[in-house]
Amino acid sequence: SYKFISSKRLEEVKIFFPDSKPVKEEPLSQARLFPRSLEEGLGFEYAMFHNQVENRTVCILQGGPYLQGIPGFLHGGAIATMIDSTVGMCAVLTGGAVMTANLNINFRRPIPLCSVVVINSQLDKIEGRKLFVSCNVQSLDEKTLYSEATSLFVKLDPK
Amino acid sequence: SYKFISSKRLEEVKIFFPDSKPVKEEPLSQARLFPRSLEEGLGFEYAMFHNQVENRTVCILQGGPYLQGIPGFLHGGAIATMIDSTVGMCAVLTGGAVMTANLNINFRRPIPLCSVVVINSQLDKIEGRKLFVSCNVQSLDEKTLYSEATSLFVKLDPK
Numbered sequence: 001s002y003k004f005i006s007s008k009r010l011e012e013v014k015i016f017f018p019d020s021k022p023v024k025e026e027p028l029s030q031a032r033l034f035p036r037s038l039e040e041g042l043g044f045e046y047a048m049f050h051n052q053v054e055n056r057t058v059c060i061l062q063g064g065p066y067l068q069g070i071p072g073f074l075h076g077g078a079i080a081t082m083i084d085s086t087v088g089m090c091a092v093l094t095g096g097a098v099m100t101a102n103l104n105i106n107f108r109r110p111i112p113l114c115s116v117v118v119i120n121s122q123l124d125k126i127e128g129r130k131l132f133v134s135c136n137v138q139s140l141d142e143k144t145l146y147s148e149a150t151s152l153f154v155k156l157d158p159k
Numbered sequence: 160s161y162k163f164i165s166s167k168r169l170e171e172v173k174i175f176f177p178d179s180k181p182v183k184e185e186p187l188s189q190a191r192l193f194p195r196s197l198e199e200g201l202g203f204e205y206a207m208f209h210n211q212v213e214n215r216t217v218c219i220l221q222g223g224p225y226l227q228g229i230p231g232f233l234h235g236g237a238i239a240t241m242i243d244s245t246v247g248m249c250a251v252l253t254g255g256a257v258m259t260a261n262l263n264i265n266f267r268r269p270i271p272l273c274s275v276v277v278i279n280s281q282l283d284k285i286e287g288r289k290l291f292v293s294c295n296v297q298s299l300d301e302k303t304l305y306s307e308a309t310s311l312f313v314k315l316d317p318k
Binding site: 028030031032033034035037038042043065066067068069070071072074075076077078080081082083084085088099100101102103104105106107110113 | 233
């Protein structure tokens, strides 16, 4: 029951923040979704799948050579980016328009550049406007645990 | 007493992880430090300054149009990337070779795309091999608090 999610979906979540200054129009015309901003094969190569019955989102990721932190390994920020994207997708598909309020990541082991990993996320609970989503990042054979994370999303009031 | 830090310094921290599989050599030759992987003006435009007396690192950042999350605002992963880089720089310049073990970020308000922000980080304490570094992300006039974070770094044994 996994369904492929177009990455355009996140881009389409247009939300109005009444007390934030809007960006000038010119840079917005150039804007790209961050995880899709690097050329093919160099940055984030990923696909996400969502299980609507179990409220779980799975991401298969290969981090390319432009995502380096310590030589030979992914930058912590690149890992955080795909974790935020995956738990965010799980939250959006469960709760609609949401914003990340907290992200807490434990980095257990460095992820070799260009290796393929799986991010397994699930909705843990909903309390009012709060959605709690957690995930882990593992090797494809699930023998190596690279990272674990918890996150909190807050539903946005469309008014 | 702030000193400009070359971004090459982080790239030069070569660390050996004995039980991690090394990456094939070919992609390594293409490797780029993640926050420097996007073309000028489109991604992370930043400079860092370190105060060796107070163990503080300051980062001035302008996040370009390729770092978009929600339309018009920076992706949470882009914010996490520069937070990790800044607290990481503070930890490296204080403790030498280190690795991020934990990163805990509270996102208070979304950061408009192309705005300039300041990340102020400081070493809070050292316990054996553990370094605790915290930071906040504010507007240039320090009137708007965008994010706050705590982090834990572990010193790596060079053997």
